[in-house]
Amino acid sequence: MNKHHDDHGHHHDHDHGPLPSDVELRVKALESLLVDKKLIDTKALDDLVDTYENRIGPRNGAAVVARSWTDPAYHARLMENGTDAIAELGFSGVQGEEMVIVENTPDIHNVIVCTLCSCYPWPVLGLPPAWYKAAPYRARIVREPRTVLQEFGLFVPDSIEVRVWDSSAELRYMVLPMRPAGTEGWSAEQLAAIITRDSMIGTGIVTASASIDTALDEAL
Template sequence: MSSDDHTKPPADPALRIKAIETLMVEKGKIEPGAISELVEIFQNKLGPRIGAKVVAKAWLDSGFKARLLADGTEALKEVGVSGLQGEDMVILENTTSIHNVIVCTLCSCYPWTVLGLPPTWYKSAPYRSRIVIEPRKVLAEFGTAISQDREVRVYDSNAEIRYMVLPMRPEGTDDWSEEQLVALVTRDSMIGTGLPLTPDQTVKVEATA
């Protein structure tokens, strides 16, 4: 990070948010850095882990999976998840013939109750426009190559409907527990721009931890 990152004022509305945060710190209402820490936890730990548990449960429980695909809103209530703004949740299953990916072309509607805060790129204009026009190329830029014999479907979220992708279960995990499966599910695999980790990739991550 350059020194300019600390001196250049952020763009509105980020400027207003920063002003409120600064005022709360000055008045002793919050500790410096507390908001950033909470955002980090919700974006990269708590939020995506909720969705990962939903995916792992669906991989293990065929009944739950059927209910999830039939009515995502109601099925998610079984695991204590509901849309705080009243939006419906639709779960999109990836298969050997179909790969799903989600976007919000008009703004940045996002299933944050199951995935946490949206990544910056999800809200960017290039992603919102290009994923609709050239999805395979954009996915390839994420490192996700989809074979030509699989259809790529792009779903556009809005104020009434949020989408979440149910990725395919990795091979070699037949005897894995739910907690082990949770570790394979990435945030991007539930957006559709990525894939779950493979068992080999998990071993490598643990070895370098």
């Protein structure tokens, strides 16, 4: 069953953050040990994480969206069964076993969250950004979505319904953003270059003038 929260009178009380898992603690300990022995460079690690979080991963999702915008038959398959349609393009695996696509329209704006932890569709969006995992975003986006979106620089008028979709370990969501005006006749490759990570989370939109690298840098 698809689960979403509208922005009228719904409250969540998951303000607490999850405790680190044993694996996370061991990774942190190993990283500290390697840094202390000067075997790794923390800046190099940060750059590597940034690459997978903001560039490589989101390009997979951008390819899915661009294909959907240019191929009506693929769009229909994507909306009917997101998991299988995404797998057609070679994107599948851990954290993407069950995918549902929610489509933005002139009347509806969708945004995704995981209120309990940080469930995120890795095969199409890469590593989750730090703010997505943070307790303030997870708690506030379901209570005051318009305010949170405005803090991202996205103003959603009251005439547009905001739907917040709560991802879980069993089911993950990705937003299909609206294709911007002025892109008629563009190829799928050209379209993919302007599709940002945040537009596929729902905290941003796609504009014809954006490039994926510029837009992602501005979102950080």
